[in-house]
Amino acid sequence: QVTLRESGPALVKPTQTLTLTCSFSGFSLSTNQMCVTWIRQPPGKPLECLARIDWNDDKYYSTSLKTRLTISKDTSRNQVVLTMTNMDPMDTATYYCARISGPNSGWGPDYWGPGTRVTVSS
Amino acid sequence: DIVLTQTPLSLSVTPGQSASFSCKSSQSLLQSDGKTFLYWYLQKPGQSPQLLLFAVSSRFSGVPDRFSGSGSGTNFTLKISRVEAEDLGIYYCMQGIHLPYTFGQGTKLEIK
Numbered sequence: 001q002v003t004l005r006e007s008g009p010a011l012v013k014p015t016q017t018l019t020l021t022c023s024f025s026g027f028s029l030s031t032n033q034m035c036v037t038w039i040r041q042p043p044g045k046p047l048e049c050l051a052r053i054d055w056n057d058d059k060y061y062s063t064s065l066k067t068r069l070t071i072s073k074d075t076s077r078n079q080v081v082l083t084m085t086n087m088d089p090m091d092t093a094t095y096y097c098a099r100i101s102g103p104n105s106g107w108g109p110d111y112w113g114p115g116t117r118v119t120v121s122s
Numbered sequence: 123d124i125v126l127t128q129t130p131l132s133l134s135v136t137p138g139q140s141a142s143f144s145c146k147s148s149q150s151l152l153q154s155d156g157k158t159f160l161y162w163y164l165q166k167p168g169q170s171p172q173l174l175l176f177a178v179s180s181r182f183s184g185v186p187d188r189f190s191g192s193g194s195g196t197n198f199t200l201k202i203s204r205v206e207a208e209d210l211g212i213y214y215c216m217q218g219i220h221l222p223y224t225f226g227q228g229t230k231l232e233i234k
Binding site: 037039046047048049050051052060061062063096098105106107108109110112113114115 | 123161165177
């Protein structure tokens with residue numbers, strides 16, 4: 001059974017760095033063609049992909065946010081970490097992590113975590 | 123980045139009737155190997171998005187055959203043949219040919 005769960009602070013101050021952890025089970029990021037992606041959703045707004053990390057450590061970032069984002073994986077602990085620097089109130093959103101299982105889902109995110117809500121406010 | 127435009131923004135349908143959702147891409151989603159990286163997701167109220175279709179028309183595990191997808195290149199359609207009350211939510215299309223993934227703005231389905 002594939003599960004993912006996001007964790008991190010619910011509240012951060014402007015200019016601080018946000019660190020989010022995606023803990024997962026039911027698959028391994030050392031398996032060929034497995035990937036994990038981070039996607040966020042501001043209140044009442046559409047979804048926005050932030051970053052993706054692949055089994056071979058390839059990384060992809062949002063064009064507009066790439067200078068602020070870092071994604072990494074700890075295969076032994078089944079975790080993926082996303083850091084976002086210089087947080088702004090516009091970054092207030094629910095942050096999701098999701099799995100990609102290669103061609104099984106056409107390289108699209110198939111299983112998602114429940115999301116973690118992050119508010120940026122002083 | 124590739125821009126996806128969804129229409130309509132909202133839809134109200136009586137149970138048992140059909141519903142159709144459109145998604146237009148600013149660039150072709152067809153890769154040189156013949157694969158098309160267009161997906162459809164449903165986000166039910168208060169829930170995470172769930173994958174319905176990938177590669178335009180392939181249903182993900184457990185998705186009823188009431189859901190079907192069609193289209194090519196830059197124009198795509200999701201159809202629900204017999205809407206049920208549990209289908210309410212926001213439907214998003216997503217592209218994956220150029221990373222990062224980008225999503226449309228969504229179509230909200232309401233049940234009459």
